[in-house]
């Protein structure tokens with residue numbers, strides 16, 4: 001058995017993974033299996049990468065923060081939206097400039113246009129979202145009481161069936177909004193994926209963690225210039 005230190009990197013499943021792989025390839029950090037096809041959740045990477053053995057965890061985007069915060073992964077790739085919503089205690093050394101989208105308040109056109117639907121300060125509004133904290137924070141700042149309806153996906157449906165007045169969700173191309181007759185009302189902030197690191201690993205595996213950050217930094221530059 002190898003006595004090399006193991007460096008564990010948590011990758012988000014789904015659409016970010018597709019954009020992550022070219023960056024990993026640029027950094028010489030590719031998994032040994034096709035992570036878009038395999039049902040395995042832990043996949044080996046290079047056996048000897050800057051003196052470390054690399055392994056990848058393939059998990060849901062919302063869980064990456066937890067794995068890295070708790071030290072089950074040394075590094076991870078997470079969207080800025082989840083970092084802002086979950087506020088994990090992790091370092092965020094690099095913007096990977098992938099997974100670009102935005103978090104927005106969206107509603108049916110008629111709701112946006114109807115003056116009467118805009119609740120006055122002190123009024124109430126029903127919002128479907130998985131971003132409970134960010135939504136509550138925004139409406140609190142506006143002096144509006146928001147009733148948060150927590151959903152796990154397909155948010156765009158909620159206003160169509162009267163479950164909510166508006167949604168707070170990620171918008172990338174805008175196709176899902178359009179297909180469901182919704183429009184963006186307010187853009188809350190831009191999102192991209194970030195490389196995150198466990199604070200203890202940053203100290204105990206400093207050389208290896210720094211090597212990944214530096215290689216990924218070069219990969220981001222390389223991708224931008226290509």
Ligand code: PRP
Pocket residue numbers: 152153154155156169170171172173174175176177
């Ligand atoms: C996300 C998001 C929107 C959609 C936005 O959903 O929640 O529904 O993508 O993308 P677009 O602007 O390019 O249409 P996802 O497909 O990840 O599934 P989910 O609804 O189950 O979260």
